[in-house]
Amino acid sequence: MKKLDDYMPFILQPQNIARIEDNVILIGDRRAYPLSKEFVSCSSVEDVAVAIESMVTQGGGPVRAAMIAMLFLAGKTDRGEVSRTPDTFINAKKRLQITRPTNTSMARLLEHLVTIICQDIEAGNALAPEVNKFIEDFQSEYERNSFSMAETGAGLIDDGDGVLTMCFAETSFILSIALAMEQGKSIKVYSPETRPYLQGARLTAPCLMEIGADVTLITDSMCAHVMSEGKVQKYMTAVDIVTRDGWAANKIGTFQNAVCANYHGIPYFPFAIDPDMSRRGREGIIIEERNPEEIKMIKGILTTRADMKAFYPAFDIVPPHLISGIITPKGLVSPYGLERVFG
């Protein structure tokens, strides 16, 4: 059977996203990659929360980092180093949840995990083995879902296609490209650099190079031009959230590419591993605003006057009519059909 690790580049291997080693939590530092492979060391849930807020890990990374933080806390509880009360975990959960207002995957998963932990506290069970099993089950399901989505993704890519992406679409997208290549398809991927954090330049393009894909780095301003030259046949991204009625939020820039793809007759296929069926429409999505100082700097270097006013919405929202189909673990679903499939 195919294993995810056989396909994944360095930073997407679970152990390199987050792991416990020598009684500290190591989180793969996506800010340093690809120029170096570094880990940030965390000794508490607070440290992990700050690391997530500081973009040490991003995209799908915070889900695993938060679960590992809970495993760390469970271990401390079992060893009697922190008090064995529901509040210990409820407070940790709350702290981690607020690190990412737009993407609700981690928040929802922690609700589930903390409910189980509270039951185990009441039942008098050791906590770490239970949390560990939760993470292992999550990982197995994630792996199954990733292959299922990537098979759909690879199937949508035709021989000779140019594929535009945005930001870092992670496992399902990288795996889609890998499987399409395995099917003998010749593909070119265009990766916009994704300002201000440069996830495209730092993560997507190097990960695609690592798996041997033909990838070209462009700036975020070049997407429509590349489309107008006939170089793009498919547009594919991750999403941070998809609501019940098919509204999707993802890294800022995703929406304008979707508008331009629509203008050029290019289909847009976002990957969504777990649509948030509790939210509806544009109003159901909270757009995280980050520190505007980050807009005035690139890799710490000032690009304009220090007293310049700036604006930094970290995500934008794509309406369902610009989405051609959502790639989910249950196949390709119309943005208007999520309720039928996910209930």
Next chain:
Amino acid sequence: MKKLDDYMPFILQPQNIARIEDNVILIGDRRAYPLSKEFVSCSSVEDVAVAIESMVTQGGGPVRAAMIAMLFLAGKTDRGEVSRTPDTFINAKKRLQITRPTNTSMARLLEHLVTIICQDIEAGNALAPEVNKFIEDFQSEYERNSFSMAETGAGLIDDGDGVLTMCFAETSFILSIALAMEQGKSIKVYSPETRPYLQGARLTAPCLMEIGADVTLITDSMCAHVMSEGKVQKYMTAVDIVTRDGWAANKIGTFQNAVCANYHGIPYFPFAIDPDMSRRGREGIIIEERNPEEIKMIKGILTTRADMKAFYPAFDIVPPHLISGIITPKGLVSPYGLERVFG
């Protein structure tokens, strides 16, 4: 009478674009601004050509820099330091013209100037006074045209408008904002940073701050999002070229903003001081491709693997159906009506 210099920020003052001083040509270094005000010193036409190619000056800057280079050469000719032949100027013209394949303004102006110089060589006139007069006449006409265009531009901006721009739309745009403010209109300008050269962050936003405008810096990926929030009512840019049949090329990213403006029902008004009536359609425009290494760096710092493949088209092309009206010295002209107005 109103003078342009009373309104213009530092880098748009003609003397700070290019001037001759102590027998060298000083070109205002737009790469250093706004963090410092520096000049690059040139001792030959070749130096000026290299400075233009290296983006020391850009946008409308090369027009003046090239004329000053010709004035410099005329002075040397008059002093007998170079041979007084048409070839001296024809070769200089050719060298300067190839520095910018997309924007044809400078190329066309040099044709005109060198024709005059060749006549003066034949007539035995001193050359420098003639070139100087040509530059002064150009500057007077430029000033008249800028005020005329800015009055049109300011008239299109309503009280309370948000105005999106792209790259550095220079004199006519900055003056439009200044005149609209003088008319008591409250305006917010959104300036995308304009990767890879950051003309928005380095030039547009600081120039607008310098004249007291309310400007907000955003990344190039945020334009559609800002539109979707109702923050933008007008989209205005310079153009590097407009053809006879209303196709416009400008800094890469201009096209995708035009697509997104159209999607949101926001009119797009480019400024064109001299449409190129010798060119037609998309095929009449040559898109300059610059060194892809520049995509992998920001202010000299590598953002990705050094061996990454990248693509750097410096301009993109807006079709006439996405243009609501072209702001010209002869008023607001339909992209389909240039032939009627400019013959």
